[in-house]
Amino acid sequence: MLIAGVTVGYEFAKLSKMPLILLGLTLTLIWAMPFSTYYIMVFVDPNQNLIITLALFIVAMMVISVVFWLKNLYLVINYPNKKPSNSALNKAVSLFLLLTPMLSLLFIHSFDIDLLILLFIIVWGADTFAYFSGKAFGKNKLAPNLSGGKTIEGVVGGLVGVLLMTGVWMVITENLNWEFLILAFITGIFSVIGDLYESIYKREAGAKDSGNILPGHGGLFDRLDGLLAATPVFMLGIFYLTTL
Template sequence: MLKQRIITALLLAPLAVLVILWTPHTVTMAVFAVLVVAGAWEWAAFPGWNSAPARIAYAGLMAAGIAALWTSMPESPRLDVVIDVAMLWWLAALAWIAFMPMRMNRAIAAVAGFLVLLPVWLALVRLHGRDPHLVLFLVLVVVAADVGAYFAGRAFGKHKLAPRVSPAKTWEGVFGGLAASALMAGVGVYWFDVTPGPFLALCLVVVVASIVGDLTESLFKRHAGLKDSGSLLPGHGGVLDRVDSVTAAAPVFVFGLEWLGRLS
């Protein structure tokens, strides 16, 4: 499985860099939209809508939501409310994971898809519109956290992080992920020429958010009886399995950068 994950990642990495750094902003927006709609197709299984017509309908509604955001000019300050709602959602998701992971119903699963997927599209678009390198940096921070958590968890993992949600994740993995991402954040300080303290703090908060995003998808998959959200990406599963961490990390990164005055 690790070999498959590495091969898939190596194949996808150049394509991701191409889309992020070297394609026009509108094209990148469209690519992000396709990924979100593909994620919506997979998310439809969480409330139990497994038939093709049901999945098409859910993905279609998500596409309509993206179109509404797109035509409302994603750079408009009026859309800050979408990011604000996402922040509230992820705080609620953290509380849910910590205190009520066994509770679930179809309505929550269906609505949650919109609270997760629409804000991440808007957040990525806003980052890309400001500076494509911000999107690349965000991805690198999340990947560093993922890699650090994987190897630290395998080597030292003993204390379970959220056994009722994702039994394989450990606190040792969390600390390994934070350490790896802190190194990447240090690179970001020089990359973007920012004040170290606040930026490093923001990056660590972003990593915590990425963990919440990962655990949230695991929670929905567990209640739906799924191991993976799909099978499109060998070694990784579906689109959601690859971007679950980013769904929470991107809105938090945008919110933090706006608070620091870096997106104004």
């Protein structure tokens, strides 16, 4: 997880022309969070009296992250008339909110591995079904200024595939709450936003891929952009389904 975060951070910094010292400071802040949480829970609060406070902090971070992605949706819709700010502060905040959800994957894993599997099913299922649906039926471009290959038909096919795969997951895991289908649908939409948001930076940098760490598949950011955008809204949905 640490290596993946550093790699994605470096690729984002390269695309956005973010100073490396700012990248280092931002990554240090991000990865200090889980260690400080562990220190508090083990040494400061062994009886876990602060567990509710920590949980609320995680929820608050996910809410902020969802707002961040809604702002990014605005940029995606209005590109190239609207672009991300080129300020150092915006780059640091964007990277922070981009990578923070990776930490919540650790929380999901410890809470229920089946939910983590569902998240992966949604994100990569949406991408896979969208690809084949687009190849078979794609006619209308989704975001021609950002991605010439993505079509409306492909996205619709991807979301239908997500619903089908989520239904299978519900039967296998015996989580027969229909609200999981709504959560899967919304999460799938956010994964598309993440993909298109990364495309903004690639367009601005004149790059086809975020990197070449994965031969034939581009960079790690290319593989995880949808997951990074989908995780916050998925986390909030799981919080709602399991506690309210």
